[in-house]
Amino acid sequence: MTVRQSTVDAVIIGGGFYGSSIAIYLVKTRGLRRVILLEREPWLLTRASYNNQAxxxxxxxxxxxxxxxxxxxxxxxxxxxxxxxxxxxxxxxxxxxxxxxxxxxxxxxxxxxxxxxxxxxxxxxxxxxxxxxxxxxxxxxxxxxxxDSTRLAEWAVRELKYAGVDVRFSTRATAIFRSEADNNLTVAIQPESGGASSITCKYVFNCTYSGLNQFSGDFPRTQTxxxxxxxxxxxxxxxxxxxxxxxxxxxxxxxxxxxxxxxxxxxxxxxxxxxxxxxxxxxxxxxxxxxxxxxxxxxxxxxxxxxxxxxxxxxxxxxxxxxxxxxxxxxxxEGDDGRPILFEKHEKLPGCYSVLGGKIDNIYDILEKLETEEFKSSLE
Ligand SMILES: Cc1cc2nc3c(=O)[nH]c(=O)nc-3n(C[C@H](O)[C@H](O)[C@H](O)COP(=O)(O)OP(=O)(O)OC[C@H]3O[C@@H](n4cnc5c(N)ncnc54)[C@H](O)[C@@H]3O)c2cc1C
Missing domain, CATH: 3.30.9.10 (D-Amino Acid Oxidase, subunit A, domain 2)
Structure with missing residues (x-):
């Protein structure tokens, strides 16, 4: 296994509407500078963000x-x-x-x-x-x-590029670790082309919808x-x-x-x-x-x-x-058919957040939660 190390501000896992929007928000509104977005599929917004009732x-x-x-x-x-x-x-x-x-x-x-x-x-x-x-x-x-989710995807591609987010397609995050020494987090990644590696970062945003709990390492699973x-x-x-x-x-x-x-x-x-x-x-x-x-x-x-x-x-x-x-x-x-959000800040993995929006417009409820969090770029 080849291991390539680099330290960035944030790793966003999942290039659906939520992961893309959060990556753009963190750069444009919160001043994070080095942000990487990982997506297991070869393009953005191809899973739940596309396969829904619109x-x-x-x-x-x-x-x-x-x-x-x-x-x-x-x-x-x-x-x-x-x-x-x-x-x-x-x-x-x-x-x-x-x-x-x-x-x-x-x-x-x-x-x-x-x-x-x-x-x-x-x-x-x-x-x-x-x-x-x-x-x-x-x-x-x-x-x-x-x-039209293809229009949302076009927006995401354009804005991510403009924000300078490093988008890596066909790349799966497999594990999230905590580094006791420097309070950083490490995300293990597996590109489809082979060659597992890892990325060290301050913050991880788990925006994987169905895949929220499929990480090994120190990821504690969601409480919800x-x-x-x-x-x-x-x-x-x-x-x-x-x-x-x-x-x-x-x-x-x-x-x-x-x-x-x-x-x-x-x-x-x-x-x-x-x-x-x-x-x-x-x-x-x-x-x-x-x-x-x-x-x-x-x-x-x-x-x-x-x-x-x-x-x-x-x-x-x-x-x-x-x-x-x-x-x-x-x-x-299940009983009331409600579609609220999941927003978890993992105490045992400081800097790691899991989010899920039950509907596309819940993005505002998630951004409202993020608004109250403190984020600092390592380049400051
Ligand atoms: C059948 C159905 C009908 C729906 N109808 C509506 C509706 O009419 N209106 C509405 O507002 N909402 C609807 N929804 C809900 C809506 O689709 C979701 O709220 C929204 O798409 C969630 O976006 P997301 O970005 O979290 O998920 P996704 O778009 O699924 O994005 C998650 C991304 O993470 C990637 N990923 C997962 N694991 C990993 C990993 N380990 N490493 C790297 N990448 C990973 C996936 O490939 C995926 O692209 C519906 C959902 C479904 C399934």
Whole structure:
């Protein structure tokens, strides 16, 4: 094993939206100078940051978690302001409330939207007609957007370059160590091309989403318990009548159909069929490996069959492909479906932070936490 040593300010592990944004923030706003970003894939934002439903949440989705709904209301305008080039607004957004098996009634949903200050209007008759009235109690027109993650990736590439961050692709961090002598941290790395080495730094930001606990060395694992879920989102070419629509059926074992701007298609996800299987996160159970080893047989037929009962026109959609990914959620939010953040400062590994945002717009909640931390460049 060849060992190459160099001391830098910070190592960011994970080049998703979170790792990229944090690297840019540390240089631009906090004055760190030598920052390295490690990404196991050959490009930025190719994992959860791409393989998702692309919904910029604005609260409607979370009638069972007031905090998540409220934070979404706060973060939405900031996200739209900061990444206007990635936002798709020009579609009609509908929330339909199921008559049976829904955890909210239409009345309760209206009241909830009012409480969180989210705009809601009755949908026009021609839009309501798309739904099966025996199964759908009411349909509302809402204000919700979609994001194009390829545009976010373009932003990240540009800003990282501008900030002078050293981005290393196809490079996996495998272990994090503490050096008792000088209070530095060491990250062991394994590039795909071979030749393991290590980097010494003052700070480590573990932004690996599904991979948060897959480090050896002195990394203590996160205190927050995580659940890993292999998910499938189907990419569909929808018939003309659904093209300009985003539809969410609430609130239970139903489905959503949202524009997916990165491919000019729609996603179809179903609460019952999108999660294929799950497990409790453990060090040593590599989620990426588990997903690679899974046969990834699509469940799109079942998604369309069930969704077609509520929205008959979806039966004419054409299946294009599936996005399989590992979704990581906090165990404590399984019941209320909330999507808060994980932000851990590891006491036994000073200078090391683990972060996870349950939604793309949670980035502001993470940056707010970082704002209160003290960072010093070793070059000062
Ligand atoms: C099915 C699904 C649907 C979702 N729908 C939505 C939605 O509609 N709206 C929304 O806001 N959010 C949604 N989310 C959540 C959203 O995708 C995440 O909150 C967000 O993408 C997390 O970004 P990230 O940068 O932490 O993760 P990622 O984009 O996964 O980035 C982590 C990166 O770390 C890299 N990595 C991992 N381990 C290592 C290592 N050891 N060394 C080097 N690199 C490593 C990975 O390759 C990856 O690129 C959804 C998620 C899923 C899975």
């Amino acid at each position: 919904r910029v949440h604005s609260g409607y989705h979370y009638p069972r978690s007031f905090t998540t709904a409220f934070r979404s209301r706060v973060n939405l305008p900031r996200f739209v302001r900061d990444w206007p080039q990635a936002i798709k607004q020009d579609f009609v957004k509908l929330y339909a409330i199921a008559r049976r098996n829904s955890k909210v009634t239409a009345k309760q949903f209206e009241r909830f939207c009012h409480q969180i200050g989210a705009e809601l209007k009755p949908a026009k008759a021609e839009l309501k007609q798309l739904f099966e009235p025996r199964l759908i109690e009411d349909v509302f027109l809402v204000e919700e957007y979609a994001f 318990e995580l659940k890993q879920e292999v998910t499938e989102i189907a990419l569909m070419q929808v018939p003309e009548v659904l093209k300009e629509l985003g539809i969410t059926v609430m609130d239970g074992p139903f489905f959503s159909m949202m524009p997916f701007p990165a491919r000019g298609l729609h996603t179809l996800s179903h609460v019952r069929y999108t999660p294929h299987f799950c497990w409790k996160d453990e060090p040593g159970i590599d989620p990426y490996k588990k997903l690679d080893e899974y046969d990834q047989a699509t469940r799109v037929d079942r998604m369309v069959r069930d969704a077609g009962r509520y929205l008959p026109a979806i039966r004419n959609a054409k299946y294009i492909a599936s996005l399989f990914e590992v979704k990581t959620v906090l165990v404590k939010n």
